[in-house]
Amino acid sequence: MKITPIRKRKRVYQEIIEQIKTAVATGEVQPGDKLPSERALSEMLSVSRTSVKEALTVLKSSGVIHIKPGVGAFLVQESPQRLQVKLADLLQEKETSIVELIELRQAIEGDAAYYAAKRITSRQKENLQAVFERLVAIEEQGNVAVEEDYQFHLAIIEAANNPLMRDVMNLISDNMLRVLAKNQEASERNERFQGEIAEEHRNIYEAIINGKPQEARKAMWQHFQGVKQRHT
Structure with a gap:
């Protein structure tokens, strides 16, 4: 051979x-x-x-x-x-649809938000707050906060204190960015819905910081429902 x-x-x-x-x-x-x-x-x-x-x-x-x-x-x-x-x-390279990726993230990150609200440490709270403030600053300027959005979700994954979740997040995010790159209209829709997205992020953030697991899971779930509607 x-x-x-x-x-x-x-x-x-x-x-x-x-x-x-x-x-x-x-x-x-x-x-x-x-x-x-x-x-x-x-x-x-x-x-x-x-x-x-x-x-x-x-x-x-x-x-x-x-x-x-x-x-x-x-x-x-x-x-x-x-x-x-x-x-x-x-x-063969199988084409991954954006809906499939969103639904997978919705399932994983809904639970991540739940556990983050229960397990987040003081240091992780400080990190999440700093990341959230950077995200808000970009959103208030009317810009699409791609990197800040990713860091916000990653901070929540880390606050869930389950190392495997971060590995899955990285894998899904790579695929998500590749699919979005093929869908230019998605970015335009994202810009038009900045206020809605900002409110969803705040709901997630406040539920986690205030230690409300059920509300955190619900807020994350609703966020991804919105993401799905904005990208389909």
Whole structure:
């Protein structure tokens, strides 16, 4: 199996899958063949073992390989053509709709606001207040506070004191910005609704600062309902 080092660091697991797809297409690996070990793949591809493990996990869940504990990973016993189709499906970029992203954030951040109102520390309160004041200052100028809005939501996620929520927030936000970049009308609508957005942010902020979990969750939920209406 011929391997070339991977230079690109974005979506590394897909690069690994791409090389396996090429090896199947050229016949270098056949159905039933054992793949190199995690360590060997990591060294040959010049990537971390974490990236290799991620690629193998995706391949296993998609039915491309099966893993024998203590032995290794093997391509399943299917025709090369069928394996090619499965691998091609894994490499396709799926278009994410803005509504899907908003609804996911609504679910996660509604609970984040709830827990932030219950768990926020004194230092986190100070940080949230500072972030909120910067957000208000930008909004009062009639500008679209993209970065300040992100920092406000991130401060709430951090105040929920659940580290996994921040990881999810970062992932969703990257996708959100990419989708919004394709929708210029969304920015224009955002500018027209600045007063409405500012009120929603204040309701969230006050509920969290005043330690009212149920109100915080409701305010965040209503905020994302508004976001959905403004972007659809």
